[in-house]
Amino acid sequence: MRHPAPSRTRITTLIAAALLGASASPALALDVETLVATGGRASGDDLARRISAARAFPLGSKDNPVRVALPSGQHAYLSHLRCSNGARPTFGRIGSFGPGPYDSIIDGYRVVCPGISEDAMLFMDMYHPEHRETAAPPGFTLVR
Known part of the structure; x- marks a missing residue:
């Protein structure tokens, strides 16, 4: 069963309750799980519209971050990237870059290809457990 994403007000309430040690009701537990x-x-039809709109931008950009599940999904995806010269890139997380096109926080990764002078910055959204990205950002290929 899919649940709608909690509002920012609800998120703030959940965080405050957790920090203050408030007892959790079943509804609160469900909201924390969803969060x-x-x-x-975003979720449902709104998420579908945003995904469609994001496709107008290059994959891996701030406007179309690579959708993965959790930090392990970010690393798995990045470990399957290959540079334009076929080499395996090195990568490192730069940090969080605030809400992306789906309202969840996006992360930026510096991707370095050996033998290529220009580094790439790829943006990823790790809050998509139902999605497995099969495309590569411009200038890269993806091996499985």
Whole structure:
């Protein structure tokens, strides 16, 4: 059963309750579970519209971050990237860059290809457990 993403007000309430040690009701537990799974992102038809609109931008950009599940999904995806010269890139997380096009926080990764002078910055949204990205950003290929 899919649950709508909690509002920013609800997220703030959940965080405050957790910090203050408030007792959790079943509804609160469900909202916390949803928050962890979705990162507060858009859902349902709204999410589908946003994904469609994001396709107008290059994959891996701030406007079309690579959708993955959790930090392990970010690393798995990046480990399957290959540079234009076929080499395996090195990568490192730069940090969080605020809400992306799906309202969840996006992360930026510096991607370095050996033998290529220009580094790439790829943006990823780790709050998409139901999605497995099969495309590569411009200038890269993806091996499985």
